[in-house]
Amino acid sequence: MKKTRVLAVLFLIWVEGSGQSVDYVAELNQPVLWGDARYNGLSGAMTAMSGSFTALAENPAGAGLYRQAAFGSDLSIYSTTTFKNSNQFPTGNAFTLNLANLGYIGTEPETGWNVFFTYNSDDLFRQNLNYTQNGGGSIQQQWLENSNYYVPDDLPFVGPYEDMLYQSYASDRNDTTGEYYSTANLNNTDFVHDLHRTGMKNQWTLGFGAAANKQLYYGASVKIVHSYEKVTVAHEENYTETTDLTSFDVLDYWDNSGMGISANAGILYRPTQALRFGLAVDLPQVYSFTQNWDTEMIAKRSSVSQIISKAEGYGLLYQWSMMTAPKIKSGLTLVGGRLGLITLSHTFIPHKFATALSKEERFLNSVINNELDDQHTLAVGTELRLGPVTLRAGSGYTNAFQAGRDTRWRRSLGISLQSEGNTFFMSWSQFRQSTQYFPFSAAYTEALAITTQRSILSIGSTWKF
Numbered sequence: 437m438k439k440t441r442v443l444a445v446l447f448l449i450w451v452e453g454s455g456q457s458v459d460y461v462a463e464l465n466q467p468v469l470w471g472d473a474r475y476n477g478l479s480g481a482m483t484a485m486s487g488s489f490t491a492l493a494e495n496p497a498g499a500g501l502y503r504q505a506a507f508g509s510d511l512s513i514y515s516t517t518t519f520k521n522s523n524q525f526p527t528g529n530a531f532t533l534n535l536a537n538l539g540y541i542g543t544e545p546e547t548g549w550n551v552f553f554t555y556n557s558d559d560l561f562r563q564n565l566n567y568t569q570n571g572g573g574s575i576q577q578q579w580l581e582n583s584n585y586y587v588p589d590d591l592p593f594v595g596p597y598e599d600m601l602y603q604s605y606a607s608d609r610n611d612t613t614g615e616y617y618s619t620a621n622l623n624n625t626d627f628v629h630d631l632h633r634t635g636m637k638n639q640w641t642l643g644f645g646a647a648a649n650k651q652l653y654y655g656a657s658v659k660i661v662h663s664y665e666k667v668t669v670a671h672e673e674n675y676t677e678t679t680d681l682t683s684f685d686v687l688d689y690w691d692n693s694g695m696g697i698s699a700n701a702g703i704l705y706r707p708t709q710a711l712r713f714g715l716a717v718d719l720p721q722v723y724s725f726t727q728n729w730d731t732e733m734i735a736k737r738s739s740v741s742q743i744i745s746k747a748e749g750y751g752l753l754y755q756w757s758m759m760t761a762p763k764i765k766s767g768l769t770l771v772g773g774r775l776g777l778i779t780l781s782h783t784f785i786p787h788k789f790a791t792a793l794s795k796e797e798r799f800l801n802s803v804i805n806n807e808l809d810d811q812h813t814l815a816v817g818t819e820l821r822l823g824p825v826t827l828r829a830g831s832g833y834t835n836a837f838q839a840g841r842d843t844r845w846r847r848s849l850g851i852s853l854q855s856e857g858n859t860f861f862m863s864w865s866q867f868r869q870s871t872q873y874f875p876f877s878a879a880y881t882e883a884l885a886i887t888t889q890r891s892i893l894s895i896g897s898t899w900k901f
Contacts, residue, residue, distance in 0.1 A: 458803050460692075461790055462838050464637065464663060464723065465760045467783050467813065468494060468558045469867070472510040472537040473894035477850020477863030478817030479830030481781040483767025484704060484714030489539030489554040492643065494765065495702035495716035496655030499550045499645025505542045510861070510896030512536040516562045521870060521885035528564035534636075536894055549644045560892075561635035561665050565873065566628070567884050574622035574673055575875055576684065580607055585614040596731065596749045603747035606684050606735035619737070620675035620682075627673040629875050629884070635665030639698075656701040661721050664693035671875055680737045687732040694725035702765075710771050714781075718763035720789065727754045756797050761789040776820040785811040787837065811837040815846070826852045828863065840872035840883065857900040866891040 468480065471490025475482055482491035486498030489508050511533065518528045539554035583591060583598045588609065591599035601607050607616045643657025669688040675681060702716030732748045767781040787808035792800045817830035832846030850863030867890040872883035 458800065458807050458838075460665075461758065461760075461792075461800070461804060462787065462808060463559065463561075464721070464758070465785055465787055465790055465811075466559060466637075467718075467763050467765070467785070468556060470512065470514070470536060470559060470865070470892050470894075471556055472508065472539075473850060473861030473863040473896040474828070474852065475537075476512075476865040476892060476894045477828035477830060477848050477852075477861070478779060478819070479815040479832040479846050479848040479865065481767065481779045481815035481817040481830055481832070483702075483716055483765045483781040483783075484712045484769040485767070485777075485779055486704075489537055489541075489552070490556050492539070492541070492552050492645070492655075493554050493556055493639065493641040493657065493659070494700075495704070495714050495767075496552070496641075496643040496645050496657045496700065497653045497702040497704040497714070497716070499541055499552050499643065499655050500647045500653035500704070501645070502541055502543055502550050504857075504900040505540075506898055506900045507540045508537065508896060508898035509535075509539075510537040510894055512557075512895070513893045514560050514562060515891050516564075517889045517891075518563065518565050519887040519889065520567070521887055524887070527886065528566050528631075530562040530564045530633075532560065532562050532634075534560060536892075537896065547646075549646045551644045552642075554641050555638070556641070557636055557638040559637040561633055561637070563631060563633040563888075565631040565886070567873070567875075567886070568626075568628050569884070570626045571624050572627065574618075574620075574625040574627075574684075575671065575686070576601060576606065576618060576673075577622050580616045580618065580622075583607070583616040587614075597733075600731070600733045600747035600749050604733040604735045605737055605740045605745040606681060606733065619678055619680035620684075621677035622675075624677050625673050625675060627671060627875075629672075630670040631873075632668045633665060635663070635692075637661070637663040643700075651706050653704040653706070654702070657699065659698045659700070659721075661696040661698055661723070662694070663696075663723065664691070666691040669875070680739050681735060682738070683736045685734045687734075689731070690727060690729040692725055692727045694723040696721045696723035698722070710773075712767075712769040712771070714765070714767040714769070716765045718765070720762050721760040722757070722793075723760070724757045725755065727756065729754070755794075757793040758797070759789075759791045759793060761785050761787050774821055776818065776826075778818045779816070781815045783811075783813040785813075785837075787811060807839040809835075809837045811835065817848070824854045826854070828852070830865075842870040844869040858897060860897045861895070863894045864891070865894070 474488045475490040486501040541552035639661045645655030671686040673684045698721040700718040705713045764784045769779040771777045813834045815832040820827045828850035830848040834844040848865040852861045
C-alpha cells in the first residue's frame with residue numbers, strides 16, 4: 437500500500453459525511469427559536485400577539501393591528517455550553533454576536549393592508565465540544581465490519597472511511613478469510629473528540645396584514661429561508677493493548693449550505709379588548725443544498741513508516757434537496773388593560789411529513805419515520821406594566837420527539853422602557869436539553885451522553901412614526 441487519495445462515490449459521501457443526518461432534518465423542521473428581544477423575553481409565546489417583528493413573521497395577521505409605521509432592530513449575544521452528563525462538567529463553550537432581527541411595517545389607510553418586511557435569525561448553530569473517554573469502543577469497529585469479504589480494490593465502493601482505514605495502514609486483511617482486523621484492542625480505546633460547528637438558519641419575510649372587521653384580522657407572507665453549517669471534527673484514539681497500532685486520528689470537515697422558499701398565513705380574532713385568539717400555518721420549506729466534504733486518516737504503527745501511513749479522501753461538490761414538515765401554531769392572549777397580559781402558544785409539527793427529495797437521499801425518509809415523532813412545543817409568557825417600564829417572563833416545553841433526545845425546557849426574562857414613540861428592549865432566554873452525541877455516526881461507537889445549554893441575551897428597539 438502507499439499514500440493514496442480516494443475519490444468516493446457521491447452517494448456514499450452523503451451517508452458517511454453525515455452532513456445530512458436526521459439531526460439536521462429535525463433542526464430544519466424547528467419553528468423560530470430566537471427572535472427579537474420581546475419575542476425571546478416571552479419564550480416565543482406570541483401567536484396571538486403583535487408588537488414584535490418576529491411575531492409578524494410567525495403570524496402575519498398581527499400586522500393588521502398596527503396604526504402607525506414602525507421600524508425595529510435587535511442584536512444578540514449567543515452562547516452554547518455542553519456538559520458531560522456523568523459529572524455535569526463543561527466540555528465546550530461557543531459565543532457569537534449576531535444581528536437577530538430587522539424589520540419595518542408601513543400602514544396603508546387607502547387599501548387597509550399593512551405591508552411588512554422582516555429579517556430574522558431563526559436559529560444559531562454554534563458548538564465547541566471536547567469529549568474524552570477511556571476504555572470505550574473505537575470508531576474503527578463498524579468500518580472493519582463493513583469492509584469484511586471485500587477485496588481492497590472494491591473498498592472505495594463500500595465507503596470512503598472503509599477504504600481509507602485500509603489505505604492508512606490502520607487495518608490489515610486476512611487473505612484467507614477475507615476479514616479485516618486491527619492489531620489493537622478496539623474495545624479498550626482512549627479517545628479525544630473535538631467538534632467545532634458554526635452556522636445558522638435564517639429567513640427574510642415579506643407579508644401583509646389587514647382587518648376583515650373590528651374583530652377579525654388576517655395576513656399572509658412569503659419567506660426566503662437560508663441554512664448553512666460548517667463542521668470540523670478531530671478524533672484522536674490511543675490504544676494501551678496493542679501489538680503494533682498505537683494511535684489513530686481522523687480529521688473531518690464539511691460545509692453545507694442551502695436556500696429555500698416557504699409561505700405562511702394566519703388569523704387573529706379579538707372578540708373583546710381583553711381576549712385574542714391566534715392561528716397560523718407555516719407551509720413546508722423546500723430547500724436545495726450544496727455540500728463539500730473532506731477527510732483524512734493517520735495511523736501510527738511501529739512496523740510502518742509514518743511517511744506512507746496516511747490516507748486522504750475528498751468529495752466533489754454535491755447537491756441535495758429536501759422539504760420540511762408544516763407547522764400549525766395556535767395561541768391565546770388575555771389582556772389586563774394597562775396592567776399587562778398573559779399569552780400562551782402551541783406549535784404542532786408532524787415531523788414525518790419531512791421528505792428528502794433527491795433520489796439518493798430517499799432512504800433517509802424511513803429513518804425520519806422511525807426516529808422522529810410529532811412535536812408539541814408549548815410556551816407561556818406574561819408582561820407586567822409599571823408605567824413606562826414593562827417586565828416580562830416566559831417558559832416553554834417541547835416533548836421528547838426524537839430518539840436519544842430528552843424533553844427540552846425554556847425559560848426567559850425581559851424588560852423594556854417606553855419613551856414617546858420609542859421602546860427599548862432587553863431580554864434573556866435559555867434552552868436546556870439532555871441528548872446523545874455520536875462521533876461521526878450512531879453506527880460507529882456508543883453515544884456520548886451530554887446536556888446542551890443554549891442562551892441568548894437580546895438588546896433591541898422599536899420606533900413608531
